[in-house]
Amino acid sequence: MATIKNVAKKAGVSVATVSRVLNNKGYVHEDTRKLINEAIEELNYKPNEVARSLYKKKSRLIGLILPDIRNPFFPELSRGVEDEMQKHGFRLIIGNADEKLEKESDYIHTFKQNNVIGIISATNHRDLSHYDDLSLPVVLLDRTSDKHPSVSANGFDGGRQAAREIVRRGSKRVTLLKGPAELQAAQNRFKGAVEEMCTLNVNFNVMVTTSFAFDDAEKWAKKLFEEYPDTDGVIASNDVVAAAILHEAHRLGKSIPNDLQIIGFDDIPLSKLLFPPLSTIRQPAYEMGREAADLLIKLITNEKVQEKYIQMPVEFMERQTTRKAEENG
Amino acid sequence: MATIKNVAKKAGVSVATVSRVLNNKGYVHEDTRKLINEAIEELNYKPNEVARSLYKKKSRLIGLILPDIRNPFFPELSRGVEDEMQKHGFRLIIGNADEKLEKESDYIHTFKQNNVIGIISATNHRDLSHYDDLSLPVVLLDRTSDKHPSVSANGFDGGRQAAREIVRRGSKRVTLLKGPAELQAAQNRFKGAVEEMCTLNVNFNVMVTTSFAFDDAEKWAKKLFEEYPDTDGVIASNDVVAAAILHEAHRLGKSIPNDLQIIGFDDIPLSKLLFPPLSTIRQPAYEMGREAADLLIKLITNEKVQEKYIQMPVEFMERQTTRKAEENG
DNA sequence: TTGAAAGCGTTACCAC
DNA sequence: GTGGTAACGCTTTCAA
Numbered sequence: 001m002a003t004i005k006n007v008a009k010k011a012g013v014s015v016a017t018v019s020r021v022l023n024n025k026g027y028v029h030e031d032t033r034k035l036i037n038e039a040i041e042e043l044n045y046k047p048n049e050v051a052r053s054l055y056k057k058k059s060r061l062i063g064l065i066l067p068d069i070r071n072p073f074f075p076e077l078s079r080g081v082e083d084e085m086q087k088h089g090f091r092l093i094i095g096n097a098d099e100k101l102e103k104e105s106d107y108i109h110t111f112k113q114n115n116v117i118g119i120i121s122a123t124n125h126r127d128l129s130h131y132d133d134l135s136l137p138v139v140l141l142d143r144t145s146d147k148h149p150s151v152s153a154n155g156f157d158g159g160r161q162a163a164r165e166i167v168r169r170g171s172k173r174v175t176l177l178k179g180p181a182e183l184q185a186a187q188n189r190f191k192g193a194v195e196e197m198c199t200l201n202v203n204f205n206v207m208v209t210t211s212f213a214f215d216d217a218e219k220w221a222k223k224l225f226e227e228y229p230d231t232d233g234v235i236a237s238n239d240v241v242a243a244a245i246l247h248e249a250h251r252l253g254k255s256i257p258n259d260l261q262i263i264g265f266d267d268i269p270l271s272k273l274l275f276p277p278l279s280t281i282r283q284p285a286y287e288m289g290r291e292a293a294d295l296l297i298k299l300i301t302n303e304k305v306q307e308k309y310i311q312m313p314v315e316f317m318e319r320q321t322t323r324k325a326e327e328n329g
Numbered sequence: 330m331a332t333i334k335n336v337a338k339k340a341g342v343s344v345a346t347v348s349r350v351l352n353n354k355g356y357v358h359e360d361t362r363k364l365i366n367e368a369i370e371e372l373n374y375k376p377n378e379v380a381r382s383l384y385k386k387k388s389r390l391i392g393l394i395l396p397d398i399r400n401p402f403f404p405e406l407s408r409g410v411e412d413e414m415q416k417h418g419f420r421l422i423i424g425n426a427d428e429k430l431e432k433e434s435d436y437i438h439t440f441k442q443n444n445v446i447g448i449i450s451a452t453n454h455r456d457l458s459h460y461d462d463l464s465l466p467v468v469l470l471d472r473t474s475d476k477h478p479s480v481s482a483n484g485f486d487g488g489r490q491a492a493r494e495i496v497r498r499g500s501k502r503v504t505l506l507k508g509p510a511e512l513q514a515a516q517n518r519f520k521g522a523v524e525e526m527c528t529l530n531v532n533f534n535v536m537v538t539t540s541f542a543f544d545d546a547e548k549w550a551k552k553l554f555e556e557y558p559d560t561d562g563v564i565a566s567n568d569v570v571a572a573a574i575l576h577e578a579h580r581l582g583k584s585i586p587n588d589l590q591i592i593g594f595d596d597i598p599l600s601k602l603l604f605p606p607l608s609t610i611r612q613p614a615y616e617m618g619r620e621a622a623d624l625l626i627k628l629i630t631n632e633k634v635q636e637k638y639i640q641m642p643v644e645f646m647e648r649q650t651t652r653k654a655e656e657n658g
Numbered sequence: 659t660t661g662a663a664a665g666c667g668t669t670a671c672c673a674c
Numbered sequence: 675g676t677g678g679t680a681a682c683g684c685t686t687t688c689a690a
Contacts, residue, residue, distance in 0.1 A: 001441075003667055014677040019669055026670090027675050049442035050383045051667030055682045059379070061422070061443070070408055070598065075398045082425060086432075091439050093390070094423045096411060103415075110420050112330075113378035114390070214598040243602040250604050269399065269543040273572040275579050275604040332683055343661045348685055355686090356659050380683035384666045 002043035010039040022047055053115045062296065063111035064094045065104060065121040071212055071240065072268040073285055074122070077141065080289020081120055088297055090117070097123045099182075105130050112136070118296045124183045137299035141292040143184045149299065149308035151292040155185050155265075158281040158314040159192025162235045162263045165279075165316055167200050169323045171233025171261050175205040175224060179237030180212065186237045189265055189281075193235050209237060217244035225252060232260055239264035239271045239280055246274060246321065262321040276320035284312050331372040340368040351376055382444045391625065392440035393423045394433060394450040400541055400569065401597040402614055403451070406470065409618020410449055417626055419446070426452045428511075434459050441465070447625045453512045466628035470621040472513045478628065478637040480621040484514050484594075487610040487643040488521025491564045491592045494608075494645055496529050498652045500562025500590050504534040504553060508566030509541065515566045518594055518610075522564050538566060546573035554581060561589055568593035568600045568609055575603060575650065591650040605649035613641050 004022075008015045013032060020026045021036045028036075039045070053059040064081055066074050082092055093116065095107035104123055108130055111119055121131065122141040131138045131148060140150035166174055176193050179186025197204045205228050209220045221244040224234065236242035242264030246256065254260050256276055264271060267282035291310050298305045333351075337344045342361060349355045350365045357365075368374070382388040393410055395403050411421055422445065424436035433452055437459055440448055450460065451470040460467045460477060469479035495503055505522050508515025526533045534557050538549045550573040553563065565571035571593030575585065583589050585605055593600060596611035620639050627634045 004669095005667080015668080016670080016677055016679090017675085020676085023669080029675060032675080046438065046442060048383075048667050049439075050379055050388070050444050051682090052669075053682095054377075054379045054383050054667080054684090055669050057682075059443075068408075069398065069404045072401060072404075072599070075401075075404055079397075079399055079425060082423075091422055091424070091436075091443075093420055094411075095420070096408060107420075109375065110378075113375055114388075114420075115377075115379050217602075240599075243599060247602045247604065247606070270401070270569075270572060270599050273546075273576045273603070275576065277576070333685095334683080344684080345661055345663095345686080346659085349660090352685075358659060361659080377683050380666090381685075382666095383668090383683080384685050386666075 001048075002045040003048070004045070006043055007036065007039045007045050010043060011036045057115060058117050059115040060090050061093055061111075061114055061116045062090050063107065063116045063119040064092050065107055065119070065123050066094065066096050067099055067123055068096050068213075069094070070214070071238075072270065073238065073266045073283070076268075076285035077122065077289040080286040080291075081141075081293045082289075084290040084293035084297075090297075099124055101125055101127070101130075108134070118300050120292050120296055124180070126182060126184075137296055139292050139296045139299070141288065144309065149295055149305070149310075151288050151295060151310045151312070152185065153283040153288060153312045153314050155188035155314070156192035156195075158265060158283070159189040159194070159235070160196040161192075161314065161316045162189070162265070162281050163193040163196035163200065165318075165322060165325075166233045166235060166261055166263055167197070167202055169257075169261060169325050172202070173205070173228070173231050174202070174233040174235065175207055175228050175231040176235050177220065177224075177237045177241060178206050178208045179241075180210050181208075183212075186212075189237060205231065209241065212238055212240060214240060214244075217241045218248070221245045221248035224248070234260065234262045236262065236264050239266040239268045239278060242278055242280065242321075243271070243274055246276075246278065257321050257323045261323060263316075264321075267317055271317075272319065274321075279319045279322040280317050282315045282317045284314075288312055330377075331374040332377070333374070335372055336365065336368045336374050339372060340365045386444060387446050388444040389419050390422055390440075390443055390445045391419050392436065392445045392448040393421050394436055394448070394452050395423065395425050396428055396452055397425050397542075398423070399543070400567075401599065402567065402595045402612070405598075405614035406451060406618040409615040409620075410470075410622045411618075413619040413622035414626075419626075428453055430454055430456070430459075437463070447629050449621050449625055453509070455511060455513075466625055468621050468625045468628065470617065473638065478624055478634070478639075480617050480624060480639045480641065481514065482612040482617060482641045482643050484517035484643070485521035485524075487594060487612070488518040488523070488564070489525040490521075490643065490645045491518070491594070491610050492522040492525035492529070494647075494651060494654075495562045495564060495590050495592055496526070496531055498586075498590060498654050501531070502534070502557070502560050503531065503562040503564065504536055504557050504560040505564050506549065506553075506566045506570060507535050507537045508570075509539050510537075512541075515541075518566060534560065538570065541567055541569060543569060543573075546570045547577070550574045550577035553577070563589065563591045565591065565593050568595040568597045568607060571607055571609065571650075572600070572603055575605075575607065586650050586652045590652060592645075593650075596646055601648065603650075608648045608651040609646050611644045611646045613643075617641055 593609035
């Protein structure tokens with residue numbers, strides 16, 4: 001690997017001058033610049049990011065913490081982040097925290113040690129103290145806090161919409177799944193649904209679920225029908241759980257959406273391929289990722305940001321696990 | 330951030346000695362060691378990876394190139410890699426190449442610039458020349474080449490199994506989907522299926538598909554039934570495409586598996602939640618990721634590796650898009 | 659058993 | 675316009 005010294009030598013100048021052309025900083029004669037550029041070309045020289053980072057105490061890396069990329073919602077999010085970061089020349093170190101505080105701290109630690117220039121975190125822990133004394137810009141994604149800028153979807157509204165839609169489409173014995181308690185996003189959805197159900201003055205059941213993992217989803221689905229065999233409408237805390245419920249409902253011979261309506265949350269790519277295609281509350285995951293990246297970049301470059309707490313709208317995707325709305329709306 | 334100098338000062342020793350205890354190298358008196366460890370503790374000192382990396386020309390980062398994390402097969406793979414790397418203290422820079430050679434090169438470039446210690450690549454390009462003069466260990470994942478160690482699944486055998494199963498379960502007018510031509514893994518599956526069909530001496534159709542993306546999958550599904558409306562068995566190139574076909578078949582009112590059998594490939598987590606649950610050829614994605622990580626680590630540490638070309642077995646997952654096998658097997 | 663100092667590749671200050 | 679050089683935080687020789 002060629003270094004700046006080699007380039008300097010080849011061009012017959014000092015490293016200082018080479019550095020100047022590299023960074024487009026300070027004066028350098030047009031002829032010298034050309035000479036240097038030729039040398040760079042010939043040697044196929046690429047500046048060493050590590051050396052740069054050491055001196056400047058800033059790399060071009062940013063840290064991204066996810067709960068678990070295997071949840072299909074997160075690949076979308078993370079591509080949004082990556083694509084936007086890419087445009088600005090930043091790269092990602094990604095860590096899956098698995099809702100383990102220790103892993104999360106480990107990754108943050110790694111980020112610091114590698115001079116990342118900022119962090120985007122989509123984890124679930126209530127306790128964000130490990131982000132406090134970081135002296136690094138942090139953007140929260142898919143969650144909020146008053147201590148850090150954030151990008152999230154309007155889960156509360158999503159919950160309301162889900163409740164409204166399922167009721168107006170005729171479910172009488174609705175069951176709300178209350179996702180993991182520590183998962184702010186899930187709780188907002190849940191609260192929104194509860195509030196709307198109360199406003200609408202209709203009864204409902206609540207079933208507590210404590211994870212979003214695929215394997216657990218099936219367990220919740222079974223439990224749901226054991227505990228509330230006569231439920232005719234389910235508002236799930238995300239699409240994976242909704243898919244599992246749909247699956248279990250088929251197994252029990254229920255007719256969807258006639259016997260049972262289901263509304264999910266997220267709108268993961270596969271949800272439209274389910275049978276019947278899943279009605280769900282769409283979160284604009286990819287765009288959320290991009291917004292978070294944008295926000296972080298603005299923070300990094302000290303641009304003014306008008307809005308530090310970005311909330312994206314959600315949208316009811318009518319598909320076929322819900323019935324047609326009755327005429328009166 | 331505390332530096333080694335601060336620690337040295339606090340402990341009343343030189344940085345050299347601190348470095349020695351940090352790296353457990355060379356002699357250092359037990360008392361001094363204790364002193365230094367206390368100082369480290371008190372200052373909450375963490376060595377700067379960047380400085381280390383600059384000197385040693387090796388970081389603790391490894392580069393992972395994926396085609397697109399949104400394809401549900403890859404989150405599994407990448408978690409396998411990440412978890413295994415984690416155990417050994419390595420972290421991942423992840424890049425999605427989107428099958429664009431330029432992005433791939435960009436990422437490789439970034440990896441080099443950041444002194445990654447090795448690369449795992451799961452991309453599709455035939456041309457691997459950009460991996461050649463890297464002077465870095467490279468492990469290919471989900472593909473092979475005689476120039477680099479690799480971990481892949483036995484797609485050929487998978488194709489054969491799929492063909493065998495679909496025929497013995499009674500499909501007479503099988504359609505084979507031939508995935509993207511540049512995608513080695515897809516071609517192996519296809520070839521295996523073709524060979525088995527020939528061995529079994531049964532007719533079949535071939536439909537060419539040129540991508541694995543969600544949005545395209547629906548297109549292929551529609552096209553399939555336009556071109557081969559009477560097909561009664563489909564071997565799809567992966568589960569996403571299979572899901573789309575299943576979806577389209579429902580739309581057309583076909584009864585699965587009676588009118589049509591479908592076999593996918595990958596066994597993504599959602600495939601068992603489809604309706605009917607998807608019969609598929611399982612690739613052990615997570616384990617493949619781990620194996621690749623293991624192999625790379627061995628390469629890095631110059632451990633002897635017995636097998637540089639690891640091929641993992643695949644397995645037919647009988648679910649309900651295929652009929653029961655007839656008695657004679 | 660310990661310390662001084664060179665060096666990793668870069669940037670930025672200060673002279674010239 | 676340009677060059678010399680200290681500095682970034684660490685590891686490793688070499689000498690003591």
